[in-house]
Amino acid sequence: MARFARSAHVARKERSEALARGLFFVMSITMIVPLVAIVGYLIFKAAPSLSWEFLVDIPRRGMREGGIWPAFVGTLYLVGLSLAVATPIGVLAAIYLHEYAKDNWFNRVINLAVINLAGVPSIVHALFGLGAFVYAARFGYSVLAAALTLAIMTLPVIIASTREALASVPMAFRVACWNVGASRWQTIRSVVLPNSISGILTGVILQVSRAAGETAPIMFTGAVFFKAVRRGDLFPYGLDDQCMALSMHLYTVSTQVPNVQESIPYATAVVLLGSVLAVNATAIALRVWLRNRKRW
Amino acid sequence: MIEVEGLRLSYGGREVLHGISFDVRRHEILGIIGPAQSGKSSLLGCLNRTIDFVPGARVSGAIRLDGEDVRRMRDVHSLRRRIGMVAPLPVGLPLSIYDNVAFAPRASGLRNRAALDELVERCLRQAALWDEVKDRLGSLGTALSGGQQQRLTIARALSHQPEVLCLDEFSIAIDPVTTMRIEDVLRELRREVTIVLVTNLVQQARRLTDRTLFLWNGEIVELDTTDAIFSESPRERRTFEYVRGIFG
Numbered sequence: 001m002a003r004f005a006r007s008a009h010v011a012r013k014e015r016s017e018a019l020a021r022g023l024f025f026v027m028s029i030t031m032i033v034p035l036v037a038i039v040g041y042l043i044f045k046a047a048p049s050l051s052w053e054f055l056v057d058i059p060r061r062g063m064r065e066g067g068i069w070p071a072f073v074g075t076l077y078l079v080g081l082s083l084a085v086a087t088p089i090g091v092l093a094a095i096y097l098h099e100y101a102k103d104n105w106f107n108r109v110i111n112l113a114v115i116n117l118a119g120v121p122s123i124v125h126a127l128f129g130l131g132a133f134v135y136a137a138r139f140g141y142s143v144l145a146a147a148l149t150l151a152i153m154t155l156p157v158i159i160a161s162t163r164e165a166l167a168s169v170p171m172a173f174r175v176a177c178w179n180v181g182a183s184r185w186q187t188i189r190s191v192v193l194p195n196s197i198s199g200i201l202t203g204v205i206l207q208v209s210r211a212a213g214e215t216a217p218i219m220f221t222g223a224v225f226f227k228a229v230r231r232g233d234l235f236p237y238g239l240d241d242q243c244m245a246l247s248m249h250l251y252t253v254s255t256q257v258p259n260v261q262e263s264i265p266y267a268t269a270v271v272l273l274g275s276v277l278a279v280n281a282t283a284i285a286l287r288v289w290l291r292n293r294k295r296w
Numbered sequence: 297m298i299e300v301e302g303l304r305l306s307y308g309g310r311e312v313l314h315g316i317s318f319d320v321r322r323h324e325i326l327g328i329i330g331p332a333q334s335g336k337s338s339l340l341g342c343l344n345r346t347i348d349f350v351p352g353a354r355v356s357g358a359i360r361l362d363g364e365d366v367r368r369m370r371d372v373h374s375l376r377r378r379i380g381m382v383a384p385l386p387v388g389l390p391l392s393i394y395d396n397v398a399f400a401p402r403a404s405g406l407r408n409r410a411a412l413d414e415l416v417e418r419c420l421r422q423a424a425l426w427d428e429v430k431d432r433l434g435s436l437g438t439a440l441s442g443g444q445q446q447r448l449t450i451a452r453a454l455s456h457q458p459e460v461l462c463l464d465e466f467s468i469a470i471d472p473v474t475t476m477r478i479e480d481v482l483r484e485l486r487r488e489v490t491i492v493l494v495t496n497l498v499q500q501a502r503r504l505t506d507r508t509l510f511l512w513n514g515e516i517v518e519l520d521t522t523d524a525i526f527s528e529s530p531r532e533r534r535t536f537e538y539v540r541g542i543f544g
Binding site for chain 2: 102172180
């Protein structure tokens with residue numbers, strides 16, 4: 001017998017290795033197929049309407065023709081404002097919870113609350129926003145109330161993802177800084193934050209897609225079916241105005257308006273998906289850039 | 297210089313230091329030897345109060361630095377600047393070599409560029425690293441080899457001009473040649489600072505230290521001159537057996 005012949009055990013090992021590898025490969029393909037199919041189908045169906053005009057024009061003839069500008073700008077307003085509120089609060093709170101807070105019952109309760117808040121269905125946030133911002137705070141149905149509701153919804157996830165990013169910085173770096181007499185804030189500013197900022201930003205930007213896609217919270221608090229806006233107007237809404245939004249508009253043209261040209265809902269979906277993908281692509285690019293500047 | 301009196305330390309009910317007392321004299325090298333889990337590293341944590349960061353750690357007893365009770369000091373940051381600490385595994389901060397050494401002086405408010413340059417050069421020279429890195433001070437500290445990073449760590453520990461330098465098993469992750477270089481560095485440094493050297497290598501303690509403390513299961517078995525500890529007849533039978541590797 002040759003000295004390096006495969007034993008029965010090795011042959012079996014190689015077979016199971018090939019099987020496992022094949023299984024994992026098939027599963028990852030299975031995951032990609034629906035994605036490609038959805039995007040392809042959407043673009044195919046939307047093709048007749050897709051144009052620059054569709055983006056910058058206002059809806060005409062009871063939304064049966066024209067474009068989606070008011071909804072597009074409305075979504076930009078809602079997402080931008082909600083992140084402007086949620087990001088500083090969320091990131092700073094996470095820094096406190098991860099870098100300063102001692103492990104006692106009070107902070108464990110806060111952590112538990114954050115995790116549970118992240119799991120609350122958006123329709124419940126919607127109801128909370130309606131009660132708290134629209135009625136109790138007397139903001140009325142408005143951009144402000146809707147953005148704050150979205151902010152409340154994204155806040156716990158931003159806290160959680162920021163904590164993850166902070167936790168990825170090795171403890172040894174902090175101990176080394178404390179050993180030479182640096183305060184916690186000096187340590188955070190010069191070592192912890194520069195090395196976790198890419199993770200923090202990624203977590204925040206991923207919330208853009210969530211905020212842009214949600215319909216229930218804004219429908220209860222400030223989004224409307226239709227709002228008269230000038231074509232291509234960048235500042236059509238004030239904080240106390242109601243606004244249109246892409247997700248809401250998609251719902252409207254798909255279910256509420258009879259005899260809509262078939263390509264319009266699909267084109268709306270493509271714009272929504274495209275904006276979200278564009279933001280995510282920015283996030284990835286930013287992450288790669290920051291990752292390359294990372295120092296260990 | 298440092299007096300420790302009846303020091304007890306427990307982690308959530310489990311006591312790891314059972315009331316130990318000893319002193320460290322100015323400009324000596326004190327070796328602390330003992331098997332793993334005997335409380336050596338925890339002891340160092342008590343000295344510069346980084347033990348405060350360990351959840352559930354309870355300390356009692358007194359540690360005096362120049363007669364001042366460490367545990368009552370209001371300003372822990374300046375306490376930590378008076379005690380240099382070198383950890384077992386080299387930790388280059390994710391900053392440039394220059395910034396690694398300049399970190400502590402900057403944290404205490406030194407901004408003058410010329411003064412910083414001079415301090416960085418002196419510390420790197422003292423740590424026997426200057427010649428290897430002088431042309432690339434701007435490159436990353438984390439990109440250095442393990443042995444170089446450990447010398448960088450020593451340079452950083454010297455950068456805040458400590459009175460005491462504590463080293464916790466500094467040679468655990470580096471090669472013998474670098475270890476010998478660092479040992480030479482320590483012999484040089486003893487003229488300026490007091491050194492507390494925690495080590496697993498009894499021969500290292502024998503080579504370097506003036507006095508040796510044998511810590512075992514959170515109690516001091518023996519503290520004597522290194523010559524006496526390593527002689528044929530230390531006061532304790534256990535010391536004799538441990539330094540010869542008969543138990544441990």
